[in-house]
Structure formats: C-alpha cells, structure tokens
Amino acid sequence: MSFVLVVFVHPAVRRSRLNRSLRDAVRDLEGVRVHDLYETYPDFFIDVAAEQAVLREAGALVVQHPIYWYSCPALLKEWFDLVWQQGFAFGPGERALAGKPWVSAVSTGSQPGAYHPEGLHRFTLEEILRPFEATARLCGMTWQDPFVTHDAVGVSAEVVREIGQAYRRRLEALRDALKGP
Numbered sequence: 047m048s049f050v051l052v053v054f055v056h057p058a059v060r061r062s063r064l065n066r067s068l069r070d071a072v073r074d075l076e077g078v079r080v081h082d083l084y085e086t087y088p089d090f091f092i093d094v095a096a097e098q099a100v101l102r103e104a105g106a107l108v109v110q111h112p113i114y115w116y117s118c119p120a121l122l123k124e125w126f127d128l129v130w131q132q133g134f135a136f137g138p139g140e141r142a143l144a145g146k147p148w149v150s151a152v153s154t155g156s157q158p159g160a161y162h163p164e165g166l167h168r169f170t171l172e173e174i175l176r177p178f179e180a181t182a183r184l185c186g187m188t189w190q191d192p193f194v195t196h197d198a199v200g201v202s203a204e205v206v207r208e209i210g211q212a213y214r215r216r217l218e219a220l221r222d223a224l225k226g227p
C-alpha cells in the first residue's frame with residue numbers, strides 16, 4: 047500500500063522545539079513514514095539508490111524543515127542535488143515522482159508580518175518557497191498549500207501541541223486521499 051513519506055530535515059533535533067514536536071505528532075500514524083535525513087546521513091554520504099527506491103514507492107511527499115537563510119538546511123539541498131536526477135525525477139526517462147502531491151511543512155523564526163513586501167524580509171513566504179514549488183512542478187508533482195508555522199521559537203507549548211494536532215490531521219487527509227474514492 048502506498049504511503050506518505052515525510053522527509054524530516056533538522057540538523058540539531060535535540061535543540062528543536064517545533065519540528066521535533068510536529069514529527070512526534072505524526073510518527074505513529076499508519077500509512078505515514080518519517081525519514082530523518084540527518085539521522086540517516088550524519089556524514090552527508092547519501093545512498094542515492096536507496097533514496098530513489100523509497101521515493102518510487104511513496105504516494106505523497108512531505109518535506110519538513112525549518113527555514114534557514116530563506117531556504118532549507120544544507121543536507122536537504124544535497125539530497126535534491128544527488129537523488130533527484132535527470133532520468134529519475136525529470137526529463138526523458140523515468141519520472142518517478144510525477145502525479146504525487148508535495149507538501150512543504152516549514153517553520154520560521156519570524157512573525158507572519160515579517161514575510162510581507164513592507165515587512166522585515168520583504169518577500170512573502172510563498173515567494174521564498176518558489177524554488178521548491180518549481181522543483182515540484184518540473185517533476186510533474188502537485189504542489190499543495192504549504193503547512194507553515196511562523197514564530198516557531200516564540201509560540202507557547204500549548205500552541206505547539208495544537209499545531210501538532212493540525213499537522214496530524216493534514217497528514218491523515220493526505221494519506222486518505224491516496225486510497226482514492
């Protein structure tokens with residue numbers, strides 16, 4: 047049976063508050079597999095064939111990470127560079143990801159208003175996520191609304207729990223949609 051693959055990317059998970067909590071809120075879900083890239087590849091030596099095999103099997107992709115420098119932690123970039131090859135993910139040859147949904151689940155350290163043309167960062171988060179959206183589209187994937195948590199450092203423990211439950215519901219819906227009508 048197909049499953050939702052959560053690619054979890056955090057270089058310092060013990061210091062993580064938000065992403066660790068979201069991961070823990072979904073890791074027991076049936077039909078959801080959490081794949082921790084930094085745990086699997088602390089030395090950055092990625093097993094490309096193994097990664098491609100799991101991506102082939104997955105029915106939907108959730109890419110979960112904190113926003114670092116308007117992008118992602120370094121290992122996620124390395125993973126795309128090595129694993130999402132032409133002839134596997136795009137271009138002539140295999141298009142192993144085509145038709146699969148992509149949900150980016152990201153957290154920021156800023157207030158929502160900071161991601162605004164007149165705010166601190168000048169650009170909306172939608173604009174910041176464009177390289178990921180472009181990647182999804184190039185590979186024929188379905189870009190879905192991202193799951194965004196702003197002010198990940200400042201939110202209360204109670205709110206973190208609520209966000210975890212919302213994340214769980216979002217992934218359950220993604221998983222249930224894989225079963226079809």
Ligand SMILES: Cc1cc2nc3c(=O)[nH]c(=O)nc-3n(C[C@H](O)[C@H](O)[C@H](O)COP(=O)(O)O)c2cc1C
Pocket residue numbers: 056061062063064065066112113114115116117153154155156198199
């Ligand atoms: C190296 C680094 C770069 C960061 N860059 C950004 C950024 O560009 N925009 C932003 O809003 N927050 C930025 N942050 C804040 C993180 O996004 C925030 O600490 C994280 O989402 C909190 O999640 P966690 O509790 O799972 O670590 C950065 C943090 C670090 C350590």
